[in-house]
Amino acid sequence: MAKLHVSTTINGEPAEFLCEPNDTMLDALRGQLGLTGSKEGCASGDCGACSITLDDRLVCSCLMLAVEAEGHELGTIEGMAHGDKLHPLQQKFLELAALQCGICTSGMLVASDALLRKNPRPSEEEVRFWLAGNLCRCTGYDKIVRAVLETAAEMREQGIKESVQ
Amino acid sequence: MTELRYLAPDTLDEAIGAFAAAGSAARILAGGTDLLVQMRAGSVKPGVIVDIKKIAEMTAIEQTADGSFRIGAAVSGAVLSEHPRFGKVWPGVLEAVNLIGSTQVQGRASAGGNLCNGSPAGDSVPAMVAAGATVTLQGPNGRRELPVEQVPAGPGRLNLLPGEILVSFTLPPRPKGSSDAYLRMIPRTEMDIAVVGVGVSLTLMDGLCTAARVGLGAVAPTVLLVEAAAKALIGSKLDDAALNAAASACSAACLPIDDKRGTIAYRTKVAGVLLKRTVAIAASRAERN
Numbered sequence: 383m384a385k386l387h388v389s390t391t392i393n394g395e396p397a398e399f400l401c402e403p404n405d406t407m408l409d410a411l412r413g414q415l416g417l418t419g420s421k422e423g424c425a426s427g428d429c430g431a432c433s434i435t436l437d438d439r440l441v442c443s444c445l446m447l448a449v450e451a452e453g454h455e456l457g458t459i460e461g462m463a464h465g466d467k468l469h470p471l472q473q474k475f476l477e478l479a480a481l482q483c484g485i486c487t488s489g490m491l492v493a494s495d496a497l498l499r500k501n502p503r504p505s506e507e508e509v510r511f512w513l514a515g516n517l518c519r520c521t522g523y524d525k526i527v528r529a530v531l532e533t534a535a536e537m538r539e540q541g542i543k544e545s546v547q
Numbered sequence: 548m549t550e551l552r553y554l555a556p557d558t559l560d561e562a563i564g565a566f567a568a569a570g571s572a573a574r575i576l577a578g579g580t581d582l583l584v585q586m587r588a589g590s591v592k593p594g595v596i597v598d599i600k601k602i603a604e605m606t607a608i609e610q611t612a613d614g615s616f617r618i619g620a621a622v623s624g625a626v627l628s629e630h631p632r633f634g635k636v637w638p639g640v641l642e643a644v645n646l647i648g649s650t651q652v653q654g655r656a657s658a659g660g661n662l663c664n665g666s667p668a669g670d671s672v673p674a675m676v677a678a679g680a681t682v683t684l685q686g687p688n689g690r691r692e693l694p695v696e697q698v699p700a701g702p703g704r705l706n707l708l709p710g711e712i713l714v715s716f717t718l719p720p721r722p723k724g725s726s727d728a729y730l731r732m733i734p735r736t737e738m739d740i741a742v743v744g745v746g747v748s749l750t751l752m753d754g755l756c757t758a759a760r761v762g763l764g765a766v767a768p769t770v771l772l773v774e775a776a777a778k779a780l781i782g783s784k785l786d787d788a789a790l791n792a793a794a795s796a797c798s799a800a801c802l803p804i805d806d807k808r809g810t811i812a813y814r815t816k817v818a819g820v821l822l823k824r825t826v827a828i829a830a831s832r833a834e835r836n
Contacts, residue, residue, distance in 0.1 A: 386553065403553040403596070404586065426584045428738075430651055439625060441654040445583045447576070449553050450598065493650065514737040515649020 390451040392417070393461025401448040408432045410448035411458060419459035419488045423517065430516035433489035433496075434458050440496040442515075459488035462495065471495055471533045480529040482520030490516050494530045502538055506531060555598040559605075559685060559714065562597050567687045567710030569595035575712060577605070577621035578655030580648060581664045597712075604714060605659075608633060614720035620659025620682075620713045625650075627658070637718060638832060639727030639746055639825075643674030646731060649738060659713045662695065665703040668741045668765035672699070674729040676762030676772050677746035680718045686711030696762070699769040725750040725758070726832035730825045731765075732817050734808065741765040742809040745797070745821040747829045749780065756780045756830075761793070761822065766801040766814050773800045776822060785830055793826065794819030 385400040392415070399414040408425075411417045411434070423429035425444045432443040435457035462469045471494050474480070481487040490513065497504055497512045504512065509530050510523070518526065556562045566573045572594030574582055585591040599605045605621040608630050616633060624644045627633060634641040647656050647670050661669040662682070675695040682698060684691050687710045695716070700706045707713070727748035733739035744764035750757045759780040761773040775796035783789030803814040 403551045406583065425587055427580055427648070427652055430649065433651055436654070439623075439654040440651050442580075442651040445578075445580050445652070445655060447553065447579065447583070447596070447598075450555075450576075450579075450600075452555075496650075511737060512650050515651045 386449050388452050391455040405448040406444050407446040407448045408443040417460050421485050431489040433492040474529045474533040478525050478529045480525040486518040552595045555601050557601050566597045577657045577660045580652050580656040616718040618716045621657045624653040639729045640674045640678050643729035644671045646670040672770040673744045673762030673764035674746035677748040677760045678718050680716045683714045684711045685714050696772040701768045728825045728828035730821050743817045745825045747825040749829050751833045754784050766803040790823050794822045797822040
């Protein structure tokens with residue numbers, strides 16, 4: 383059977399790819415599209431390492447069929463920095479060492495960005511609940527939570543309303 | 548190996564035609580948060596996937612003139628939580644739907660999928676049962692309505708006819724002084740499966756409980772409507788005697804399993820405890836309405 387042709391938008395740019403009907407979006411991103419920033423941890427929606435946005439809504443790309451991307455807009459970790467200029471969340475994760483092995487990091491960043499777009503002034507509890515679906519086996523989470531809260535405070539201070547598409 | 552076909556029809560008629568034609572090989576795709584996991588695990592090998600999210604009725608939330616809500620089967624938890632009025636009228640149903648999985652899962656998972664997955668521990672189901680919600684089903688032989696509590700037949704099994712698709716939930720109009728609540732017991736604070744889940748919907752008039760429904764999850768092969776518990780609450784001022792009687796009715800209704808999350812004795816006891824706590828939340832909300 384012929385592969386399915388999908389036309390979509392990824393990080394603001396039009397993108398096309400071919401896929402099998404049972405390919406997940408994560409398969410297509412990491413395979414056909416060569417966007418390997420999204421990681422596969424559990425492949426069952428538990429760990430959040432494959433987090434992307436689908437029409438600005440945070441989802442696990444492992445729980446989405448690639449063919450479902452047709453006509454929609456995806457956002458991945460690759461769209462977060464502006465060229466060499468890191469997103470404030472990325473910069474803060476580095477400054478606070480909010481990562482060790484890095485497998486969870488792109489998912490943490492995509493999820494945190496989605497939170498700050500929705501809620502620029504989250505409480506610590508809100509950050510922890512929002513990120514409950516992003517597992518990290520290294521950091522113990524405190525540095526990650528602190529990095530998100532500090533980034534939120536700095537972005538509010540600097541009036542950075544829009545993060546990178 | 549059978550080839551998998553993916554279909555995303557724009558109309559319900561097309562979806563039912565394709566779904567019915569493919570028989571037991573077909574699966575409905577709403578949020579996919581159960582289906583894709585089952586496919587990955589190899590426990591489900593569909594020949595046809597019918598994605599229902601392009602069907603307008605499946606993704607719509609409507610409030611009719613009489614105040615009732617109609618929620619499309621594929622509406623995600625995140626979308627439902629952003630509705631300007633739904634959570635004010637049905638805070639218990641909303642909190643139950645929003646307990647399903649993580650933020651990422653909420654972006655996709657639907658109450659329709661939660662019901663059709665057939666888990667006795669599905670969080671939204673006891674709250675929907677308590678709310679007196681009905682579902683609209685459509686199949687090759689037309690439409691019918693069914694109370695939510697009559698949809699599950701057992702773990703992973705539904706009382707749906709061949710080719711039938713869950714289209715929407717209808718939640719009834721709310722009299723003044725009404726509200727609802729949902730509580731679940733889990734060993735941790737987030738991201739777990741209910742050991743017991745209790746949904747309560749009630750109406751208070753001058754402190755007197757004039758209507759109540761109780762839904763109980765994770766303690767029997769299907770989510771239960773506990774009429775004896777509701778009966779104990781109705782006509783009372785939610786005093787200790789009434790609450791104790793309702794709690795005993797919940798414990799008596801339990802037919803649970805022993806597993807790593809909780810023993811039979813624990814689940815049976817917690818069902819009563821949670822009932823009291825859930826009533827207290829629903830009542831404090833109802834007093835403000």
